[in-house]
Amino acid sequence: MSGSSSFAARTYRDDAVVLRTHKLGEADRIITLLTREHGQVRAVAKGVRRTSSKFGGRLEPFMVADLQLISGRTLDIISQAVSKGSYGQQIAAHYDRYTVATAMAETAERLTDSDQESAGAQYRLLIGAFSALARGEHAAELILDSYLLRALSTAGWAPSFTDCARCGNPGPHSAFSAALGGAVCHDCRPPGSPSPAAQTMVLLAALLTGDWPVADASDPANRREAAGLVASYVQWHLERVVRSFRLVERL
Structure with missing residues (x-):
């Protein structure tokens, strides 16, 4: 008994x-x-x-x-x-969706490996992203970058794409620093920081907040630039390379 x-x-x-x-x-x-x-x-x-x-x-x-x-x-x-x-099945039937889902799953695994506090929120976020991906609601790479920004925010690393991430000086600003948390003003900008196009910063803010009309209308050049910034932001905070990123196809 x-x-x-x-x-x-x-x-x-x-x-x-x-x-x-x-x-x-x-x-x-x-x-x-x-x-x-x-x-x-x-x-x-x-x-x-x-x-x-x-x-x-x-x-x-x-x-x-x-x-x-x-x-x-x-x-x-x-x-x-x-x-x-x-x-x-719906994800695996499309190569772009499959590679994006793999990158999401790897990121979720890294984020929840030791952080149990945000795991429930990360679960709900990942389910929503997989559902949108399976239905093909938006371009796969946009769903990925939106998921990554929200997942990092849920883990406590919310980026800023308007006000200065270091001093709070109202934006928009023309420089980006993954280490400092996003957009940075002229005084806070570390040497060598990239200067993304203004529309790229608008796209990043839209992906973070879920403003899909703005994100869906974005230019491929801004999507590519945003993807590079998102990847650098994720890998800086995870302190490791997300290997699946190299498989994701970009326009």
């Missing part, structure tokens, strides 16, 4: 999105999950690589599922999975 109550105490349910998978042994996989209530979780899906697996395609990257898990010493175990959001 005590064994069964101990087992029940170790069992929990949560909604989760699959960030990454890799093989374990001959038939299993380790699944990296971002959950609604328990933050980032690494769990084993036993027998998932067999054609007869009860999990089917519910534990593939970018899929959302209601899971039952059993807490383990190093890895949890997935015992049940019910599909809630089948974004994977």
Whole structure:
């Protein structure tokens, strides 16, 4: 009886999105999950690589599922999975969406690796981004850059694209510093800081706030410049390279 109550105490349910998978042994996989209530979780899906697996395609990257898990010493175990959001197939059918989703998932994994406090908000943000990406609501690269800016903001690194990020001097300003937090005035500008076009800064502000009419109408040149600034901002704060960025196609 005590064994069964101990087992029940170790069992929990949560909604989760699959960030990454890799093989374990001959038939299993380790699944990296971002959950609604328990933050980032690494769990084993036993027998998932067999054609007869009860999990089917519910534990593939970018899929959302209601899971039952059993807490383990190093890895949890997935015992049940019910599909809630089948974004994977729609995303994987388009190369640009797939590479963007991979970059999002890698960023989410980095951000929630040690930060459990914002994990619930990061979960909701990522689900919204995957949903928009699967439906093709906007250009894939714009959804990516909007997601990245919001994810960094949720983690506590909200950028400024109008007032000076260092001294608060009202903008707009013509220089950008990832290290200082975005737009910087002439007095605060570090040597060698880039000077983006004014419309690029407008686009960045639109992506951060979700002003999609402005973002959708933006020029490809401004999108490319904004993407470079977003990437530098993300990698500065994560203190590591997001490897998936190099796969993302830009116009």
